[in-house]
Amino acid sequence: MQRISAFAETAALMGDPARANMLFALMDGRALTAGELARFAGVTPQTASGHLARLAEAGMIAPAAQGRHRYFRLASSGVAQMVESVMSVAEELSRRPLPVTGPRDAGLRRARTCYDHLAGELAVAIAGRMAERGQLVLGHDGAALTGAGVALLGELGVAEAALDAPCRACLDWSERRPHLAGAPATALYRHFVARSWVRPRQGTRALEVTRAGEAALARWFGIAL
Amino acid sequence: MQRISAFAETAALMGDPARANMLFALMDGRALTAGELARFAGVTPQTASGHLARLAEAGMIAPAAQGRHRYFRLASSGVAQMVESVMSVAEELSRRPLPVTGPRDAGLRRARTCYDHLAGELAVAIAGRMAERGQLVLGHDGAALTGAGVALLGELGVAEAALDAPCRACLDWSERRPHLAGAPATALYRHFVARSWVRPRQGTRALEVTRAGEAALARWFGIAL
DNA sequence: GCAATGCTACGGCGCCGGCCGAAGCATCAT
DNA sequence: ATGATGCTTCGGCCGGCGCCGTAGCATTGC
Known part of the structure; x- marks a missing residue:
């Protein structure tokens, strides 16, 4: 229960288009400023700021204050791997599924x-x-x-x-x-x-x-x- | 762009608590009925039906009609691996981040x-x-x-x-x-x-x-x- | 000092989507 | 046939959240 909700929150953080764009921009390991990430995601700085705060709060990205800039990077290679794996499935699902069939009864479980x-x-x-x-x-x-x-x-x-x-x-x-x-x-x-x-x-x-x-x-x- | 939106949709599908519960229930490779998944997720059958339709539509789970039951299973081991990797990060993020610092200028990039x-x-x-x-x-x-x-x-x-x-x-x-x-x-x-x-x-x-x-x-x- | 720049906090708006009740359609049982 | 069971569709409600405009704070540069 506890872990499933943590799972859902993590996935939901990636599930917003603006945040997904930000994560992609950070996938090469560089640290980008809040403004750059805002432009990349196609939202205003104040909107981006909110997204970044949520990602940082969750520990998915790490902030680094530097003068009047704030740089953000992915918090760990684990996060990058996760993004990678979700991406690979998303890619794969750009194709299609299929059905199966079967009977129904009781007491015949063994053979x-x-x-x-x-x-x-x-x-x-x-x-x-x-x-x-x-x-x-x-x-x-x-x-x-x-x-x-x-x-x-x-x-x-x-x-x-x-x-x-x-x-x-x-x-x-x-x-x-x-x-x-x-x-x-x-x-x-x-x-x-x-x-x-x-x-x-x-x-x-x-x-x-x-x-x-x-x-x-x-x-x-x-x-x- | 196209792939980022596919990524976000995939992640968003996992990001709902009810759907996350369903995916977890399917993680052992068994196929479960819509009703069982509804109970597992703690929602009514009609709500579950909607979630399952979306997951199946996306190709993340595969339906198998059988008499008056519909069984669902994860569509592929790739999906299971993805769930696994998100889970592992979610687990890891139950701990905390940290900051860094630095200067600013131009023309000094080389050394x-x-x-x-x-x-x-x-x-x-x-x-x-x-x-x-x-x-x-x-x-x-x-x-x-x-x-x-x-x-x-x-x-x-x-x-x-x-x-x-x-x-x-x-x-x-x-x-x-x-x-x-x-x-x-x-x-x-x-x-x-x-x-x-x-x-x-x-x-x-x-x-x-x-x-x-x-x-x-x-x-x-x-x-x- | 003052202005410019970068970012964040707050408030309000609008929409998406998750939820359920009611109803409909299959399949199975008697 | 009739009823029970399992699932889905439809319609409506409502809460959450993504969005921006405005305003405020910090840093930098003149």
């Missing part, structure tokens, strides 16, 4: 099918571990098997043909993290069933993980549910 | 004395180069010679006794970057005069850099003015 692939804790754990191990590049919006990933699944016995097809990342409603979807995920699910690592239950999408399944998960993925 | 030490382009270049080479730790508010710095000045012939004394950083009004002050800087200036590397001019604080001085600057500091 279930999601159309034609695995979902639930099990699937999220598999995707997460594969990503950790560099076998999978996992985004919220997309996924791709790496060479190591293809090798693992091939060794495991999944049909090679399916592994060339593209993956998708599917948002898991119970875990709220992505799990693997697409042709490779379908092949993987079928393989799990063929080996009796998971067993579908009658009249529900829930899956029972067998003892053999637990052993296989530990062996191939290093997962203990 | 001059500042009370009892060097100032102007010359002094700023020396301080900058020494900092680059790890001989000096230079802040806007303070400075300290490292072991390498003490070694350099000692080798150069500056009285060892002075090198143990503390340094100051002095804001250079013409360069608007800090140069070195304090006892070591005074000793260095005297050394420059003794070796005729700089020659004071009558009735002014300006210094003339001699040919020997230029050679010495190149040799000891790697500086070509």
